[in-house]
Amino acid sequence: MTTISPNRRNGSRNSRGRMFLYAIIFLLLLGALMLWREPLAGVAWRALAPIAGAREGVTASGGGIFSAFSSKASLAAEVAALKEQLASSSIELADRDLLYAENLQLKERLGRHASSTRSLLATVIMRPPGTPYDTLMLDVGTDDGVAVGDLVSAGGSVYIGKISQAYPSASRATLFSAPGESHDALLLTASSSVSVPFSLSGQGGASFTGEVPAGTAVEPGDSVLLPNLGVQFVAKVTAVDSSAERSFKTVYLELPVNPLSLRFVEVRNAASAASTYAQ
Amino acid sequence: MRNRKQSYFFFAFAFALAAGGFLASFWPLEVLGMLLAGVAGHPVYAIGLGILLDLAYGAPTGHLHMLLFPMTALAILAVLGRRYGGKYFFDASEQDRL
Secondary structure (H helix, E strand, O other), X not given: OEEEOHHHHHHHHHHHHHHHHHHHHHHHHHHHHHHOHHHHHHHHHHHHHHHHHHHHHHHHHHOOHHHHHOOHHHHHHHHHHHHHHHHHHHHHHHHHHHHHHHHHXXXXXXXXXXXXXXXXXXXXEEOOOOOOOOEEEEOOXXXXXXXXXXXXXXEOOEEEEEEEEEOOOOEEEEEOOOOXXXXXXXXXXXXXXXXXXXXXXXXXXXXXXXXXXOOOOOOOOOEEEEHHHOOEEEEEEEEEEOOOOOOEEEEEEEOOOOHHHOOEEEEEOHHHHHOOOOO | OHHHHHHXXXXXXXXXXXXXXXXXXXXXXXXXXXXXHHHOOOHHHHHHXXXXXXXXXXXXXXXXXXXXXXXXXXXXHHHHHHHHHOOOOOOOOOEEEO
16 A cells, blocks of 8 residues: 655655755855855866866877777878968968068057067966856966956967956956957958948857948958957958848958867966057 | 665766766766756755856856856756656655555
């Protein structure tokens, strides 16, 4: 014979009291967490950073968990494609260095002197899809002089985000493309050599979207700068959606580098980076 | 007894998912492990993991920034789902043999 458990019947009387007690404990815990969130996160990252760093080292040296399953032929094809890409990138880079030097010279002639910017090399210990909200975890923190608001560069004048939290041994960089983030930007159109101010909205996954007036001659490949960073390159146009009846064009953009493949970034002091050309 | 065994199995599976998510660098697995632990009746583990994830990954960007502890909130939802959903689905007719 089976019946409803008496424990179950009596349990409901005590369960409300227990729930009330748990709720109070939880609220106290939540209050403490809100008060000491940053120090506690610092402690958590002090423990997690070495593990994440070691895993990153293993992944980098072994080429990932699934590398063992890659066939020799596909790896050879990948190597060949990467060599081709490297060769074309080297040419573009040489061209870019020349243009950048010329750009600096011209600015200096016009009275805008470049100040020395302090850069700190950081290893990316976690990146999407290991982290949510389009953030990167870096192995440098306040002990190394990193502060909230410092700019994160993928190299050269390509800025990809800002330091949003700095802990003693690690820091979190939020990419400009983080969902919900919006920035005032300048769209440089190659065809008409004019700059159009517009609002750049992060969509996550290194992509952005924005709207420009329908008459703007924007094309895939055009560059976007953030003027408040002392004019630096942050995104390129990948697609343009325009229809005759609309007065605006929707522009789709992406970061110039893939944050999923970044191993190292440079952290630059916000004040010195912003004042580089502010004089 | 079987339920307890199943519960331990779910706990072990949830832990493996969460740890695997961190090691394989894929955060949705960690969240799945946390939710599974909450639904399997391990509130302390689920909420603890939610708090740890929130401390580690910070608050979301944009309008969702107001949530502050989104993973913890998800863990609480899973625990409450287990508690109130349990009345109708899990262990709805716990029986004693006389």
